[in-house]
Amino acid sequence: MVVSRVSKLVVPTRPRMLGSLYNYVFGSHSVDAPKPYSTSNTVLALDVAELFHPRLSTIFQQLDAISPRFTVKGSSIRILLEPSEFYSTLKQKIATAKSRIFLSSLYVGKTQEELIECLADALSKNVELKVYVLTDALRGTREAPQLHCLALLLVSLVEKFGKHRVDVRMYHTPHLSGFKKNWAPKRVNEGFGLQHMKLYGFDDEIMLSGANLSEDYFTDRQDRYYLFQDKRLTDFYFQVQSAILSLSYQLLTTTKPKGFQNFRLSWPTSNKSCEPDLNLQRFISDLSFLLEPLLKQHSLGSFEEYTDTNDFDTIIYPVLQFTPLFKRDHDVSTEKPAVLRILSYLDSPKIRWWFTAGYFNMLPQIQERLLNGHAEGTVITASAKANSFYKSPGVSYYIPEAYLLIAKKFLELVKTRGKENLIKLYEWQNGIVNTVGGWSYHAKGVWVTVPDENEPSITIIGSSNFTKRAYTLDLEANAVVITKDADLKHRMRAEIENLMTHAHELTLDDFKPKAVENSNEEPRLDAQGNPIMPPTVYAVDEDRRISYGVHLALKLFGGKL
Numbered sequence: 001m002v003v004s005r006v007s008k009l010v011v012p013t014r015p016r017m018l019g020s021l022y023n024y025v026f027g028s029h030s031v032d033a034p035k036p037y038s039t040s041n042t043v044l045a046l047d048v049a050e051l052f053h054p055r056l057s058t059i060f061q062q063l064d065a066i067s068p069r070f071t072v073k074g075s076s077i078r079i080l081l082e083p084s085e086f087y088s089t090l091k092q093k094i095a096t097a098k099s100r101i102f103l104s105s106l107y108v109g110k111t112q113e114e115l116i117e118c119l120a121d122a123l124s125k126n127v128e129l130k131v132y133v134l135t136d137a138l139r140g141t142r143e144a145p146q147l148h149c150l151a152l153l154l155v156s157l158v159e160k161f162g163k164h165r166v167d168v169r170m171y172h173t174p175h176l177s178g179f180k181k182n183w184a185p186k187r188v189n190e191g192f193g194l195q196h197m198k199l200y201g202f203d204d205e206i207m208l209s210g211a212n213l214s215e216d217y218f219t220d221r222q223d224r225y226y227l228f229q230d231k232r233l234t235d236f237y238f239q240v241q242s243a244i245l246s247l248s249y250q251l252l253t254t255t256k257p258k259g260f261q262n263f264r265l266s267w268p269t270s271n272k273s274c275e276p277d278l279n280l281q282r283f284i285s286d287l288s289f290l291l292e293p294l295l296k297q298h299s300l301g302s303f304e305e306y307t308d309t310n311d312f313d314t315i316i317y318p319v320l321q322f323t324p325l326f327k328r329d330h331d332v333s334t335e336k337p338a339v340l341r342i343l344s345y346l347d348s349p350k351i352r353w354w355f356t357a358g359y360f361n362m363l364p365q366i367q368e369r370l371l372n373g374h375a376e377g378t379v380i381t382a383s384a385k386a387n388s389f390y391k392s393p394g395v396s397y398y399i400p401e402a403y404l405l406i407a408k409k410f411l412e413l414v415k416t417r418g419k420e421n422l423i424k425l426y427e428w429q430n431g432i433v434n435t436v437g438g439w440s441y442h443a444k445g446v447w448v449t450v451p452d453e454n455e456p457s458i459t460i461i462g463s464s465n466f467t468k469r470a471y472t473l474d475l476e477a478n479a480v481v482i483t484k485d486a487d488l489k490h491r492m493r494a495e496i497e498n499l500m501t502h503a504h505e506l507t508l509d510d511f512k513p514k515a516v517e518n519s520n521e522e523p524r525l526d527a528q529g530n531p532i533m534p535p536t537v538y539a540v541d542e543d544r545r546i547s548y549g550v551h552l553a554l555k556l557f558g559g560k561l
Helices: 016-027 046-052 054-064 083-096 113-125 150-161 178-183 186-192 215-219 231-245 280-296 335-343 364-372 394-416 486-500 548-560
Strands: 070-072 077-080 100-104 130-136 166-171 199-202 205-209 225-229 249-258 261-266 314-321 352-357 376-382 423-428 444-448 458-462 476-483 503-506 514-516 537-539
Touching: 046 054, 054 335, 054 476, 070 231, 077 083, 077 486, 083 113, 083 199, 083 205, 083 215, 083 225, 100 231, 113 130, 113 150, 130 150, 130 231, 150 166, 150 249, 150 261, 166 231, 199 231, 205 231, 205 458, 205 476, 225 476, 231 280, 231 314, 314 335, 335 364, 335 444, 335 458, 335 476, 364 394, 376 394, 394 423, 394 548, 476 486
Parallel strands: 100 130, 130 166, 352 376, 376 423
Antiparallel strands: 070 314, 077 225, 100 199, 166 249, 199 205, 205 225, 249 261, 314 476, 352 444, 423 503, 444 458, 458 476, 514 537
């Protein structure tokens, strides 16, 4: 059956007759449960594992059971520190790519003409080059058809070079359709799930980041960026993006433009399943067969037996979270179990850890691991003045307050557990966002040392904010990096220090009322003519005030943050 439709809301809605026919023909057949897969990792010899550190042997065993393993040299990993460096590297890698460019992002800024021109120049100069782009359909078509949107920007590449050289796809969460989609406002409907991966691949190199492709991420929005120069690892992430491409709508041109909307979204017949709003049950069942082998294993033929331990000093485990695409009782996503296993390692006071998230709303299980451990820890989060929603119009005005409340509750738990001397919370602020010279903060990640070291041996890099939302609604792509390379450890510590440059400790005392001067009050005298001292007035600092409505909203909608 050929299914290729376009609706007035860009992403198709359910046609009753066609949907009923499809369900009748295909929906009544039972689908056997997919065969359980384990990773095809060869056993990492104990003596090799202990060269990293004896305490890491257990972590290697646990992660080997979860994710494919890639071994590299630490010197093949480049850590970028600044948004401008991220952007210049993107443009340089695009300009020199020979065969493929693949980009996964929540969105591309709708005014990023320079980036689009860079892609167009690369395609013009090299007829062998192909470009694959994956973004989110809800975010990418939010303004259509009345206003300019991301889809309109990207479709110009398709129009110029053809869909066989420029394959632009938009992922649409399968859990928003019909009444829910028509009822929910466009900004609200993104709360049902998004394509959140950030993968930037060029030939045999892959960059993992939390940054999207828009102006603020290129100039004054702090994030993290790791560039891996390894063909096998790049091929793996290309397979990941290709799998999601095959479950997404393709962006094409149209001969019947409507307002600004001279594009359409089509479901190719080559996709790996039917459209989810035609038969969600079948869509999810098909995905188990497609995604589970990808997440859990890769080709045995791509492995080498590393008998010479000098061949590598760094191990990478790609971990992915695709919860919305699996059955509830058969979620084989790999990020959450990997993160929890790493954090269970924090059982020694000789270990140090750092955790950061611009949107600070930890998954409760992650928070418990951090609070229950005996290791010294540092949490870095965005100040309200480094939150992109700071003083924004509408309901989003209160989002920075909500994150501030979460930070306060975290500090209260630290105090309750008696960990004030062990765990510190820092706010990151560099100027005031949305003002001249003001930055926002979007970095996310984890770093962990081995015992008796001050430089991390482990980091988690990628798109995840480590929230309930990340583990239930969105698509996430990350990597666990474990190294014994002294130079890479040093560069990882330098990355932390770069973030700490603009970080200041936040304590519960910051939320207490403080005495304020009332300079507007007229001086008063008693009967003897002596001045009467006005009563001391106490107030909470403006940047620490949390309204009662935010308390209620956090209880109701905290899982969406």
